[in-house]
Amino acid sequence: MVKPATLSETDPGAGLAVRLRGVTKVYDSGVVALGPLDFDVRKGEFVSLLGPSGCGKSTALRLIAGLNAPTSGTVGVSHGAGEVRSGRSIGFVFQEPTLMPWSSVRENVRLPLKLAHVPAAEANARIDGALAQVGLSEFAEAFPRELSGGMKMRVSLARALVTDPDILLMDEPFAALDEITRFRLNNDLLSLWQNLRKTVIFVTHSVFESVYLSQRVIVMTARPGRMGAEIRIVAEPRGEDFRTSADYAGYCRKVSRALAPSQPGRRGS
Amino acid sequence: MNSLQAPPLSAEQATPDSRTARLIRILLPIAVLAAGVAIWELVVRINNIPPYVLPGPGAVFGTLVADWPILSQSLLTTLMTTLEGFLAAAIGGVALALLFNQSKWLEYSLFPYAVILQVTPVIAIAPLLLIYLPQQTAVIVCAWIVGFFPVLSNTTLGLNSVDRNLAGLFQLYGASRMQTLRYLKLPSALPFILGGLRIAGGLSLIGAVVAEIAAGSAGAGSGLAYRIAESGYRLNIPRMFAALLLLSAAGIVIYGLLALTSHLALRRWHESALGKEN
DSSP states (O other), X not given: OOOGXXXXXXXXXXXXXXXXXXXXXXXXXXXXXXXEEEEEEETTOEEEEEOOTTSSHHHHHHHHHTSSOOSEEEEEEOOOTTOOSGGGGEEEEOSSOOOOTTSOHHHHHHHHHHHTTOOHHHHHHHHHHHHHHTTOGGGTTOXXXXXXXXXXXXXXXXXXXXXXXXXXXXXXXTTTSOHHHHHHHHHHHHHHHHHHOOEEEEEESOHHHHHHXXXXXXXXXXXXXXXXXXXXXXXXXXXXXXHTSHHHHHHHHHHHHHHGGGSGGGTTO | OHHHHHHHHHHHSOXXXXXXXXXXXXXXXXXXXXXXXXXXXXXXXXXXXXXXXXXXXXXXXXXXXXXXXHHHHHHHXXXXXXXXXXXXXXXXXXXXXXXXXXXXXXXXXXXXXXXXXXXXXXXHHHHHHHHHSOHHXXXXXXXXXXXXXXXXXXXXXXXXXXXXXXXXXXXXXXXXXXXHIIIIIHHXXXXXXXXXXXXXXXXXXXXXXXXXXXXXXXXXXXXXXXXXXXXXXXXXXXXXXXXXXHHHHHHHHHHHHHHHHHHHHHTTTOGGGSOTTO
């Protein structure tokens, strides 16, 4: 199948968490999904990948995670100090909560630790910590079907955080949620990021979400996805005030303009 | 936790309307049964039908009580055969599906023969098995042949129905083959496996009965199906009915037990075991 060890092939270099060089992905069907794509992500940086649907942004994320191998090019991902298992330095949050319906919240969050044979006592402490971080301590024994969509997404986030990964990869995690829940989870994610300072690569198709959350927005072109534009978002502090500020509106306009040429309808003109 | 369990609990507290509906669902079949028995008795009495042609329900019940020592012994024999056949079908079906899941080569090589075994009527295979195998073994093999295929095909379907993203997650965290099987594939397949077992339970009984009848005149079997065949030769029609009644009851109990097992195993998470209210 897919070789899972693309992670360590190249060291991305000092201060970098992820480095993509000339990465392309061609599917068996012959469809060129991606690239060539080049970008770097610094350690502790929050970067959004934004682009029209089908531009390969999810594919890029799967390549970084090592879930798929690139057709050509190199994907370099830094390892956490002393971490032996490649998976443990990466946390992945899918668009769907992707929980095991037969397990309680606690057992779902335990999964990465169980697979890595972490001793029970240490695992329990870490699970409690991760559930507290996402505000689900009281729901540890609940089953996924008993939770709302937003809560399921929090479980998914807790599961990604429980291994204390250096890099958090998020594939349109809040796209299926209603706007009110999404805003709340956006804020929670921001405060998590500000506390933990993990590297976050966040795939989204929402201009507003990308501007609100990230330090840098990478706008991708329509398929095959390439880097279209790169916009830095400078705003401290982030929060609800930023969401209603003129700066925010300005950034959204800038990102929207960068996105416009990549719309499939206008590609030929 | 308590607040979370509230919705399912409140859903249990049925409204008067749905309680009436449930009562009707239980009472209607019972009423049909009573009416059927009454008509049966009436037809026998009015037409003065002799018991060696059609015994009335009273005569059948009387025989059931009177012949209980023989019939219960036969019931036990048939149930043991069914159980052994069912266990063989369950273990064999799941094991074969797991092997197929691990190795495509094995699946391609053997699956067609599993299908052939399934589509060839067991009633035609049974006499052959009785020639080559000791009778007790032949009967169990018959029960196994009819029972294992639904388990195999359902388990295979279940093992292939794993959520793609969950599988990706296991890959990301470097799960071993065994871990993926134990923590992902088997739990995912469980509802399918239980569905297969539910079918296999009834089929194992049929397999046992078919084999007993095939062995009937030749063998020294003493199962319920053998009693039916034997009573037929002796024109002991009431005992035929009594034995048939016991076979039906055994089938119903087997199905009920397997359905209950399935419900208990899945009730906390699977759609099939959740009430419509959720």
